[in-house]
Amino acid sequence: MTLTRDALHLELLRNCNPGPLAESDALLWMVLLHTHEIRLHPGIVTDGDRGLVSFAALTQRHVASVIADLWAERKGDRDERSDYAYWYRLYNTQAPYETLADVPTSLLPRISELRGALAQAPGVAAVVPED
Numbered sequence: 001m002t003l004t005r006d007a008l009h010l011e012l013l014r015n016c017n018p019g020p021l022a023e024s025d026a027l028l029w030m031v032l033l034h035t036h037e038i039r040l041h042p043g044i045v046t047d048g049d050r051g052l053v054s055f056a057a058l059t060q061r062h063v064a065s066v067i068a069d070l071w072a073e074r075k076g077d078r079d080e081r082s083d084y085a086y087w088y089r090l091y092n093t094q095a096p097y098e099t100l101a102d103v104p105t106s107l108l109p110r111i112s113e114l115r116g117a118l119a120q121a122p123g124v125a126a127v128v129p130e131d
Contacts, residue, residue: 003045004045004046005052009038009055013029013067017070021067023081026067026071027087028114030060032127034058035100036115037127037128039055039127039128040123041123041125068086068087
């Protein structure tokens, strides 16, 4: 499997979420992708002539866009949740966490489950919290 930088996060979430995406899990995926670096095995993502292996945590806007795209694919229609602005607003009002240390302890077990699922995705070497 070889991916582009632009397709990486969406493809990883497709692998980790084969069924319908619940809004509560979508928000936790946002937290995970905003607070964690993803390290891949060499050769998974190419950018010109070089293979990329490390991807910093996404910005809030970028992760909102990824979730909006995934939502539209999974639900088969274009409602307000297919717009990145919906997820960006939701993140900032319900889960404005900048680091894993900011996340309430009640959410950590589910985020750990999602991190484990992401770590098992094809091509992923590690999923590491950023400071």
